[in-house]
Amino acid sequence: MNVRILTSLIILAGTTLYVSAQSVSPQDDFRNFQQRIHSDFNSFRNNILDDYSHFLNDSWASYNAFKGQKRDNKPKPTIQPVFTPPATPEQTPIPSVPTPLSPTNPVPVVSPQPQQPHPVTLPQPSSPELSDTSRFPFYASTLFISAPQINIARHLSSPEDYANQWSSLRNNPAATSLINAARDMQTRYGLNGYLTYRALVSWAKTIFPDASSASRASLVHYILSKLGYDVRIATLSDGKPAILIPSKQQLFDISYVNLNSRRYYFFTPDDDCPRNLGAVSFKTCNLPSEAKLGDMMDFRLNGLSLPEDNRHFHLSYGDLTLDGQVNKNALDAVYRYPHMQIADYADSFIDGKLRKSLVTQLKSQLQGKSLYDALSTLLSFTQHIFTYATDSDAHGFEKPYFLEEILSLPTSDCEDRAIFFSYIVTNVLGLESQLINWPGHEATAVASFPGLDGDGYIYNDRKYIICDPTFTDAAPGTCMPAYSALSPTIHLTLRP
Numbered sequence: 001m002n003v004r005i006l007t008s009l010i011i012l013a014g015t016t017l018y019v020s021a022q023s024v025s026p027q028d029d030f031r032n033f034q035q036r037i038h039s040d041f042n043s044f045r046n047n048i049l050d051d052y053s054h055f056l057n058d059s060w061a062s063y064n065a066f067k068g069q070k071r072d073n074k075p076k077p078t079i080q081p082v083f084t085p086p087a088t089p090e091q092t093p094i095p096s097v098p099t100p101l102s103p104t105n106p107v108p109v110v111s112p113q114p115q116q117p118h119p120v121t122l123p124q125p126s127s128p129e130l131s132d133t134s135r136f137p138f139y140a141s142t143l144f145i146s147a148p149q150i151n152i153a154r155h156l157s158s159p160e161d162y163a164n165q166w167s168s169l170r171n172n173p174a175a176t177s178l179i180n181a182a183r184d185m186q187t188r189y190g191l192n193g194y195l196t197y198r199a200l201v202s203w204a205k206t207i208f209p210d211a212s213s214a215s216r217a218s219l220v221h222y223i224l225s226k227l228g229y230d231v232r233i234a235t236l237s238d239g240k241p242a243i244l245i246p247s248k249q250q251l252f253d254i255s256y257v258n259l260n261s262r263r264y265y266f267f268t269p270d271d272d273c274p275r276n277l278g279a280v281s282f283k284t285c286n287l288p289s290e291a292k293l294g295d296m297m298d299f300r301l302n303g304l305s306l307p308e309d310n311r312h313f314h315l316s317y318g319d320l321t322l323d324g325q326v327n328k329n330a331l332d333a334v335y336r337y338p339h340m341q342i343a344d345y346a347d348s349f350i351d352g353k354l355r356k357s358l359v360t361q362l363k364s365q366l367q368g369k370s371l372y373d374a375l376s377t378l379l380s381f382t383q384h385i386f387t388y389a390t391d392s393d394a395h396g397f398e399k400p401y402f403l404e405e406i407l408s409l410p411t412s413d414c415e416d417r418a419i420f421f422s423y424i425v426t427n428v429l430g431l432e433s434q435l436i437n438w439p440g441h442e443a444t445a446v447a448s449f450p451g452l453d454g455d456g457y458i459y460n461d462r463k464y465i466i467c468d469p470t471f472t473d474a475a476p477g478t479c480m481p482a483y484s485a486l487s488p489t490i491h492l493t494l495r496p
Contacts, residue, residue, distance in 0.1 A: 049225060049293065053170070057163035060235070060283040065266060068254040068276040071339065071398070074440035076413055080388035083474035136206040138199055140332035141307045145185045145203055148174040156214040159285065162233060165218045179226045186227070190305040193229055193297030195333060197243065200224070201269045217241035217269045230294035232264060234284040242282060243267045246296040252339040253398065255280055260289050262296070265338075273336035299340055301348035301402065304330045313407045320365050320381045324357050326408045334405070339398055342442060343492035346419045346435055350404040355423070362428045372451045374429055375467070375476055382421045382469040386412045415442035417469040422494050425467070430496040434464055436488035443468040443488070446476070455479035459490065 134144045150172065153165050169175045186196045200223055204216040214235070221233040221243060232244040244257070244264035255266040255277040266277055287293070310325040330350050349355060366374040389411035391399040401409065401416040403423055412420075422433040422444045432447040445456060445464035454477015456465040466479040474480075 049170075052225070052293075053163040053167040055285045055287055056166055056233075057159055058285060060159050060285050062281065062283050063257055063259075065255040065257040065277065065280045065282060067278045068256065068265075069250075069252050071252045071341070072437075072439060075392075076390050076440050078390055078393070080470060080472055081480060082472040083478060136199075136203040138202055138306070138333065139329065139335075140309065141329040143185065143189060143199060143203075143307075145181050145199075147181045147203070147207075148177045150174050150178060152208055152211055152219050153215045154210065155212045156218055157239070162214075162218055162285075165215065166222060169219070169222050175222070175226075179223060182223050182227060188305070190303045192299065192301060193224075194245070194299050194338065195304075196227070197224060197231075197245065197267065197297075198333075205269075213270050214239075214241045217243060220269065225293060228294045229297055230262070232259075232284055232287075234266075234282045236268075236277075237281040240268060240270060243269060244284065247299050247338075248296045249299045249340045249344045251299070254338060257282075259284075260287070274338045299338060300344050301334070301350055303352050304333065304350050306330050306333060311408055315385045315407070317381050317384045319377055320362065322358060322361055322407075324354055324361075324407070326354060326404055327351065328408075331405055331408060334402060335399075337402075339400065341491065342400055342415050342419070342435060342437070345400050345402055345415075346422065346492050346494070348402055350402055354404060354407075355427075358424065359427045362424060366428065370451070371429065371431075371449060372476070375425065375431070375446065375452065378424055378428065379421065379467050379469060379476055380473075382417055382424075383472045383474070386417060388413065388470070414470040418442040418444045421467070421469040422492075426494040426496050432496065433467075433494050434459075435491040435494070436466075437491055438483045438486055438488050441470075441480070441483065442491070443470065443480075445488075453477055455484065457488070 134146055135142055136145070137143075150169075152169075153161065156162055156165060182196070182200065185191070185199065189195075189199075191199060197220065200220045201216070204211075204219050208216055208219075218233060218241070221231055224231045224243075230246055234242045234244055236242055243266075244259075245267055246262045246264050251265050251274075253276045254274050256263050257266075258264075266280065266282075267274060268277070304327075306327060306329045309328040311328050312325055313323070315322040327350075334350065362378070366377065369377065386406060387410060390413055391397065394409075394411040394413075401412060401419065403419055406412050406416045406420050418435055422435055425431050425433050425444070425446060431449070434445045436443050436445050444467050446452065446467050448456065448463040448465050452465050454465055454475070456463055456477065456479075458464075465477045467476045468474055468478065468480060471478065471480050
């Protein structure tokens with residue numbers, strides 16, 4: 001019995017005793033218990049937020065941030081490898097058991113759980129009711145927020161300035177309407193915490209073009225705090241503002257600092273995309289160690305509903321063809337997305353309706369094939385349908401793809417193909433699959449079934465067979481020779 005289960009049983013036992021004494025249903029008692037905890041936490045948090053101006057007005061402490069970490073320093077092959085059949089075919093099983101991925105981030109991280117995407121249908125704006133001041137650019141599209149008129153300072157420089165602006169917003173009834181408008185915008189477009197931050201930065205820059213970046217960053221900080229995120233405002237050594245954001249996922253190539261047992265990543269509103277500031281010096285106000293001012297941001301995507309600018313794609317190889325449309329506005333919004341673990345890209349989705357269409361098309365075309373032949377067909381399709389290029393050659397920076405991106409971007413590399421292949425294998429054929437990694441290479445393994453054998457490994461008493469969507473012409477059960485004696489790391493298990 002693990003600790004989590006034991007804890008749950010203890011809680012349930014305590015609840016049962018309380019229910020028997022009070023003669024109410026367990027559901028009502030537990031709901032009331034949850035509401036009391038939630039209410040107590042919100043009261044505590046709101047008290048801290050009400051006093052935030054006092055903390056902002058105190059002396060700000062100086063800190064040094066850490067340079068952003070690299071996920072994988074080993075370069076990928078510049079040319080897509082091609083399988084060459086040996087003179088005497090042999091199976092070379094991988095001898096060692098793969099190691100599950102262990103987050104290097106000491107901050108509590110929510111492990112990715114594979115999710116079944118669903119179509120996201122959200123109400124679209126009614127243009128005639130909007131004023132021009134409600135519209136703002138968001139990457140390639142235009143969004144709106146039904147925000148009331150509000151004023152902010154033209155310039156901020158001292159701690160007292162930041163404190164005064166916070167107090168001014170807190171005491172302005174229009175600011176409450178602004179928070180509600182921001183929450184409505186977040187829901188309307190399916191924005192997660194990070195994209196909400198990016199939208200608010202763009203809105204503030206559009207509405208207050210004459211205000212300093214510090215004044216706009218202070219406004220964004222206030223809104224995000226009121227939306228429930230534990231974000232902080234900081235100033236860099238050159239006086240420019242930064243927003244410190246704690247993430248549920250480990251992020252790479254972004255400077256960070258550990259404060260009060262949480263890791264905060266640096267985002268500079270003046271920059272259009274995340275960048276590594278290095279070991280930067282900064283100042284921020286001191287907050288009580290027990291002051292948890294909100295939630296960490298979840299950087300995974302759970303469906304976007306941005307204004308549509310659909311682009312058609314057509315992919316065909318062998319017996320399989322895929323047709324569909326992908327929203328260019330959504331792809332533009334995630335093109336320079338913060339770099340996460342590969343599992344977090346695989347566990348995110350942009351367009352649930354599109355993914356359902358992919359599965360439906362492939363299932364129809366694979367009708368009548370044996371399970372092994374269907375797996376081989378999907379593997380060959382993935383190996384041949386995409387043009388290979390490293391991220392540095394194609395984009396000039398490390399760029400893991402969300403699955404929807406591989407359908408329209410001109411090139412891809414091993415991790416992008418592995419994400420695509422693991423998804424279609426699991427959802428089309430109903431086979432459990434794993435994203436696996438060696439330094440410099442991402443591949444896929446599929447749970448063995450009668451007729452599927454070859455190079456692979458045993459994990460949790462189950463056999464997994466290597467299926468490499470980058471190793472051109474390699475059949476299921478064929479591992480690249482360079483990795484045949486190495487144990488892979490498991491990034492994520494996908495189950496039907």
